[in-house]
Amino acid sequence: MPLDPQVQAIRAAREAGGHRQLYNYTVEEARAQDLAAILATAGTPEPVALVEDRSIPGPDGDLPIRIYRPRPAGTLPVLVYFFGGGWTLGTIDTSDAICRSLANAAGCAVVAVGYRLAPEHKFPAAVDDCHAAVDWIARHGAALGLDPDRLAVGGDSAGGNLAAGVTLRARDGGGPEIAAQLLVYPNTDYRSDTPSRRENNDPYFFNARSAQWYWDNYLADPEHGSDPLASPLRAADHGGLPPALVITAEYDPLRDEGEAYARKLAAAGVAAELTRYPGVVHGFFAMGGVLDAGRQALAQAAGFLRDALAAPEPAASVLAASEPAAHAPAVLDLAELHGSVSDPLLDAMNFLNEVTGRFPDALSFAPGRPYEGFFDVQQVTHWLTVYTDHLRKERGYTGRQVDTELFQYGRTSGLIQDLVARTIANDESIVVPPESVVVTVGCQEGMLIALRALCATPADVLLVSSPCYVGVTGAASLLGIPVVTVPEGPHGLDPAAVAEAARRVRSEGRRPRALYLVPDFANPSGTSLSHGARRDLLDVAEAEDLLLLEDNPYGFFSREGEPAATLKSMDTGRRVVYLGSFAKTAFPGARVGYVVADQEVRGADGRRTLLADELSKIKSMTTVNTPTLSQAVIGGLLIDSGFRLREANAGAIAFYRANLETLLAELERHFPAARRAELGIGWNRPAGGYFLTMTVPFTADQRALERSAREFGVLWTPMSSFYPDGSGTRLLRLSCSYLSTSEIEEGVRRLASFVASACATAAP
Missing domain, CATH: 3.40.50.1820 (Alpha/Beta hydrolase fold, catalytic domain)
Structure with a gap:
């Protein structure tokens, strides 16, 4: 033929x-x-x-x-x-x-x-x-x-x-x-x-x-x-x-x-x-x-x-007459499982974990993890004691009541709502009643239950930036919620582009229900919205009847200038559902996050509740309640800090600021302007957070990552995983949070060797 x-x-x-x-x-x-x-x-x-x-x-x-x-x-x-x-x-x-x-x-x-x-x-x-x-x-x-x-x-x-x-x-x-x-x-x-x-x-x-x-x-x-x-x-x-x-x-x-x-x-x-x-x-x-x-x-x-290579079947004569016949093990057809399990995004994340485990000696710019030098197991027991003392002294609990609080199932909406509300009022100027807070199993659960509550029909669409944090697109995939992307520019989302996307979705007979965004030092791009853009975005949300899902894990960690006001603190129309986490400001192992959902919900009978109440109903069918011991430890931290986590994180803020400065300086040292032009590479300069993105002339995919780890001893994250349409193949993400400054210096040296080698063999 x-x-x-x-x-x-x-x-x-x-x-x-x-x-x-x-x-x-x-x-x-x-x-x-x-x-x-x-x-x-x-x-x-x-x-x-x-x-x-x-x-x-x-x-x-x-x-x-x-x-x-x-x-x-x-x-x-x-x-x-x-x-x-x-x-x-x-x-x-x-x-x-x-x-x-x-x-x-x-x-x-x-x-x-x-x-x-x-x-x-x-x-x-x-x-x-x-x-x-x-x-x-x-x-x-x-x-x-x-x-x-x-x-x-x-x-x-x-x-x-x-x-x-x-x-x-x-x-x-x-x-x-x-x-x-x-x-x-x-x-x-x-x-x-x-x-x-x-x-x-x-x-x-x-x-x-x-x-x-x-x-x-x-x-x-x-x-x-x-x-x-x-x-x-x-x-x-x-x-x-x-x-x-x-x-x-x-x-x-x-x-x-x-x-x-x-x-x-x-x-x-x-x-x-x-x-x-x-x-x-x-x-x-x-x-x-x-x-x-x-x-x-x-x-x-x-x-x-x-x-x-099949295992030999046992001869029938060997089996005792009284022994039950063996049944063939069940084999499930992948095509008959939910489509989300076949999402290439999940395979990409598994591969990243796998390659990290295979090269433990590689210096890793891949994970968005906090620096482990801040962890001390004694803090956990101290904060637990602070919280139990608080229960006895401030709430008048007996010893038996303290035991019940820690060992039994807890309230679905959380044990520490009031402590969280006091803290975000001090740190972010977000003033809401405690009952509008739902304490979740990490921010990821907050995303999941918020999306499930808000997107009621197949016509409800979630808008996201492109690139976008994979946790929210993964949650949308699990729930079968359609996603429409809004391209991100060098300064984050353009409110006008959001309005245009919302109108386009509506013209198709669908409803743009919510927009997910990270306004401060976004994962993965590191971009931030200006104060003016935040104000304009709130106006767009009002005009287009959108809710904004504001995720703010990195807001404390600015490299320069004063911290920006959160969208929620500027939200006079209750258009913002605020997604919070203690993974970066405390420690991720606690798996404690929260949702601030102070929007009113009106029932058919005229009864009014808060969106937080409706989220609690969904949570009761997923995790039942956030682990009480984890809440107690985080609650103790909030009390111990005087409900001012920003001040308690002063050391971490300085550390991450120095790390990002070091990463930027080392990239500049190894790739001065003439060398950047020769190789065709570049990177952005975020004003804070954990991440920056690098543009390269080669395909920065899983194979390139594996070669980088094996031959050069350095890891990074392919950006294509963060683009719902699979683009971004010539971008990579670098995280500065997990390494010391000396490790960053050595890591950039290795990265420079890899990039130079990859550029030399890249197809034009």
Whole structure:
């Protein structure tokens, strides 16, 4: 058949971009180009339950491996996978997307092997390393939850060659026992002169000259190619080898030799399945992000592995007559679960947590966490004592009543409403009655119950800035609430743009119900609204009948000038629902937040309540009440501070101010104006808070983040996760809150090295 249309699109893009074959580069340049090309077409890596990097003994020192597990515990069958790249190119990262997909779809652990590369290490170094890894896993894998009795090998291209060589060596050298082999367009003969080799010489894909370049790099002497471990097709005997799935591509120079190997296996009595994918080229198995055929081949490979590595069923005669028959475990169809669980945003957040855990030594500009140097467990017991003393002395509680307050279920709306109300009156000039406060399990619950209460029909729409904090868009997704974005400018949301968005939504027959925003030092952008913009936004809310959900976790932490007035303190029309949190001003482990909802609600019978009362009803069906011990500790802090948290946070305010100044100064030092212009980068200068955003000329995605962590020891956050439409791919967020100033200095040095490297290899 003709070239697949999706492959044609790749070819056209390469032709337009002036693609050069890898053999025209130095080996080091080719390695960088190859990895970039693979990452560009592999698609977003699937999250898996656990990824672990280890080193094991190899023939020439430590041998890196990476273990992917589809579930975190239990014993799993295992596929040992060898990446492709002509024995010359590639790393464990090359096959990352493949390994993740196979682990999830096949239900097995996958171990990727970082074997030695040519031309630095000639044949048989790579096959020695790969066999050593398989042998080590067979001997020691049980301690890692890897079942040595259900062990397969596999690889694509040169990796398929290595997998075939490992099975030959295992058969002839006393093991280990291998249950199956997955060979994807493998090299099988160093002197292949076949129709497919002669016919497929497209200058924009792997061709005959490519194949010869790789062999020249791999073999110290051409005659070494006759060794069956280099050319498995030349083995004298193919009997006794594991069952095989051989996958080939129609427009691949290696097609005929791969298919010849499958026929040799079958002729020797080996169960060999051969599939040729029409219309595609060498490398398509790793292009699942852009090719349907790549995804189909991955699914076929996973099915083969599931069957080959399945646990044996117990014989019926073994079961006692009185023993109940075993039932197959339930398997749920993802398509039948709520759509929110398939939201790519959730996968992105899981990936960020995963990569952070995998690189504990990396300096992290990723988390929006407060600095841990402020934490002292003695504070918790002190504040708890302050609160219980308050109950006895100020409220007249008996000892039994104090016990009940702390140990029993509490009031749904909270135990410390009055303390919160006094504090926000002092700190933010927000004067509201205590009964308008609902104490929540973190600010996240406040968002959830506010959205649930306000958005009553499918026509109710939430407006958000773009970029936007993922917590609110995630909550909207869980609740099935449609979201419409309002682009954020360098100074935050433009009130006129908000009005325009509200009118557009209304013209579509829907109701713009509320706007969520962080007016002070927003997460993720760091932008802030001016006083005038706040006043204008309140006018827009009145004119467009909008409620404003004001989230203010960072308002204390200004870098310069006086703190801005909150929208709620300026709210004469009760248009603002205020979302508060003690995560940054106290500590996040308490999980205590609050909602100020002083809007009146009128019932059909004319009875009037506060919106806070209605939120409490919803809360009673979610968390019942905010944990009383957490409220007691936060209440003690508020009392201890004289109900003035801003003053109590003077040290933290100074710390975060210094951190942000340090981050900005170090960026300027490593990237002066001329260097910024040369690289095409820049960043904003927030007036406070935890975050700033950097613009870069490369795709700042999960793969770039993983490379940054692995090779340069520094973490950051891809901004695309904060854009509901998936844009922002050339932006990254830096947080300065979690590190000391010396760590920031070192972190920026590492970041500068990564950015320079990424810019050098970025596509124009």
